[in-house]
């Protein structure tokens with residue numbers, strides 16, 4: 570299980586996105602948080618910025634859509650050049666059709682679960698996905714405290730993935746830092762999103778290396 574570190578540009582300077590993408594050399598993916606002020610009480614960016622960002626960096630884009638009606642919008646992010654597109658289970662009307670559409674556009678299909686959403690009802694959908702995202706904070710803002718109570722869900726999800734013999738990646742997002750990443754890795758996560766623990770540091774690239782070392786312990 571290879572560890573992947575995905576810095577979240579939500580904690581970067583939005584006026585200097587191209588430079589901020591360059592500042593995390595060595596990262597596996599750049600995590601792009603799309604918020605619509607309906608699914609979450611915050612507003613960030615949309616398709617045009619994803620298109621521009623894709624041209625500004627070689628790091629593939631991991632788009633996390635915290636939006637209503639992902640059935641309509643998610644394929645457009647794949648078309649805009651995102652390498653991975655994550656929609657929320659709570660917002661998708663037809664998650665199987667949507668995952669297939671994202672894959673059809675050439676991107677990895679991923680589904681996210683808010684803290685209060687259990688994994689069990691989605692067990693049969695797992696083969697349709699390339700990644701599952703377990704939120705370790707309530708989505709909407711960077712810099713929130715990691716929810717330890719999510720560790721059992723990470724563990725149960727890892728067990729389900731193994732039991733079905735699937736290859737899908739297990740991502741955690743929210744409050745991931747040098748002090749919490751080991752617990753997530755131990756519970757079975759292999760893709761780690763970190764906003765403030767990367768961009769809040771003086772040397773973001775060094776922060777990425779530090780997080781990787783902690784997760785690989």
Ligand code: DX5
Pocket residue numbers: 577578579580600602633706707708709710711712713742743744745762763764765766
């Ligand atoms: C929160 C976003 C996260 C956020 C994480 O809703 O999905 O990706 O950027 O920020 P930190 O790592 O600071 O909790």
Ligand code: ZN
Pocket residue numbers: 577600601602633742762
């Ligand atoms: Zn995110």
